[in-house]
Amino acid sequence: MQFKDYYETLGVEPSAGEAEIKTAYRRLARKYHPDVSKEAGAEETFKAVNEAYEALRDPQKRQAYDQLRARGYRPGDEVQPPPGGFGGGGPGGVDFEEIFAGGGAGGGFSDFFESLFGRGRGGGFGGAQGPRAQPRGDTRAKLAVSLETIYEGGSVRISVNNKTFDLRVPKGIRPGQMIRLAGQGGLGRPDGHAGAHGDLLLEIEYAAHPQFEVDGRNVIHMLPIAPWEAALGATISVPTLGGPVELKIPANSEAGRKLRLRGRGLPGDPSGDQIVELEVLAPRPHSDEQHQAYERMREAFGDDWRRA
Structure with a gap:
């Protein structure tokens, strides 16, 4: 062994x-x-x-x-x-x-x-x-x-x-x-x-699950989104235990924001919900074009964006 x-x-x-x-x-x-x-x-x-x-x-x-x-x-x-x-x-x-x-x-x-x-x-x-x-x-x-x-x-x-x-x-x-x-x-x-x-x-x-955690009858899912999706809003396919659904991400969302999919948790009386917690991730640039896009973002937001 x-x-x-x-x-x-x-x-x-x-x-x-x-x-x-x-x-x-x-x-x-x-x-x-x-x-x-x-x-x-x-x-x-x-x-x-x-x-x-x-x-x-x-x-x-x-x-x-x-x-x-x-x-x-x-x-x-x-x-x-x-x-x-x-x-x-x-x-x-x-x-x-x-x-x-x-x-x-x-x-x-x-x-x-x-x-x-x-x-x-x-x-x-x-x-x-x-x-x-x-x-x-x-x-x-x-x-x-x-x-x-x-x-x-x-x-x-x-x-x-x-x-x-x-x-x-x-x-x-x-x-x-x-x-x-x-x-x-x-x-x-x-x-x-x-x-x-x-x-x-x-x-x-x-059993432990790679995509979901359980809180009572609610199911929690961490959803990674890009900065522009958080800022501009987006519609993203989200996994649920009953199959994928389309979720609308509101504009000006921040990391940690929680969105609720009613009735998508574990069965019961009443059934639980699925809580989708947003996780804002910055994709790594892999091309000159993507590097330039980040340069333009830096110029547009400046160094004071944290205080804002």
Whole structure:
């Protein structure tokens, strides 16, 4: 099992804060998402970025990873887990098929991740939560579901004790809610029947998404726009969980301005909205003509534009 440097994958220092890690993840996920990227190896890079972010965004997972990294491992070094692994996996033999946002990239986390944290975004080493036995032989585990599946409703394929299920995920299910699979948990129900299995209780959590964050039932999307679009106004195609829509950017908009797409958030009673936060970016000039355009802007606005 080879060590992975998750900080190196995201291009951040080990001292990076939560906001910096999130920004790096957004930038890389947007660049390598297989639905849009034309770069070679984009899907594998996208999976690696998702795995790194999943390890570092959770304080317990990050602490566990940092403890291992402090032993001096470097990328590619062989890591020998202690007998029984680092504590992940748990009883019940649960193995999830990882679901990546956007439907374009699937596949599980690496052996390194699963040995450290357990399968199915669970945990073990360092105290993170994972598949674990409950009283009466029930087994609890977390199941990460893409926002697209939460928005539309649908099925997620999982494997339990060498059996494969297409698990129906109700539309609009909330984080922390449970889906029960009767008879698919661990042994040991106190009902007097030898060998009886408990139930498998799957706690829903939302998978990290490269384009959206969730606030209650609202969905937040950071929209990069050019300075002239902010100043003059524009109509821009914006991604939503239900498909792209045209959004009118008012003239004289500033970075941080929030626009609301009503009813475009997660389903519920009432449904949430999508909040589009504007992020004004200056494109890098790549030609003489573009350099000259920036020169003309400098002459037009002068050096006092900050005070204005």
